[in-house]
Amino acid sequence: MKKVLSFVAVLVFLSSCEKGGPLGDDQGNLSQSLSAIQATVSSLPVEPLDSAEKQRVLFIREEEKLAYDVYQAMFDKYGVKIFQNIPNSELSHMEAMLTIITKYQLVDPMDKNPRGVFANADLQSLYNALVSQGNGSILAAYQVGAKIEELDIFDLNKSIAVTNNQDVKLVYDFLNKGSRNHLRSFFKNLTNAGGTYTPVFITKAEFDAIVTTPTEKM
DSSP: OOOOOOHHHHHHHHHHHHTTOTTOOOGGGHHHHHHHHHHHHHHSOOOOOOHHHHHHHHHHHHHHHHHHHHHHHHHHHHOOTHHHHHHHHHHHHHHHHHHHHHHTTOOOSSTTOOTTOOSSHHHHHHHHHHHHHHTTOHHHHHHHHHHHHHHHHHHHHHHHHTOOOHHHHHHHHHHHHHHHHHHHHHHHHHHHTTOOOOOSSSOHHHHHHHHTSOOOOO
């Protein structure tokens, strides 16, 4: 049995949440939020990671880069605020995953890859397709944002299911809540602009449960 989350770590985590800490979506608190997550991860014991867990950690790290890179491309084209604000949050997600990679001495798949370059061939193909789709119109760009966020939720749920490590789950939960909030934001922008969206990766019931509920306090 792996060790359960220590009482001290819980107190640290909850205290930071009360201050708008590790799960905060406020752009001005991103550095504080990331620092709180990193401190909590560091306070937890190193536990064994099997091959499946390692693969998921590395995949999620690069999938967060995909979101960041696509949104940067969309901001360059449209200059819309949502494509400036959400990448800042995605950057904190990437750094949170790097904390796990560093802690468990894994090889970072991102290395020094520039925007739009991925070690994972599937993510490379997806990036190319999403940028092409988003370049069609601002509505298409919002749809791309929604697709990325629901894919992140789908993959994070898969990742949570294969790990027992408290520190890894903590980071996945951080990313997952952020992705749900991002999905709400993209869907709101899309519907306000007269667009529609049908979920591709998660069920319609799960999608509706997210976009019809308020932004989660982190």
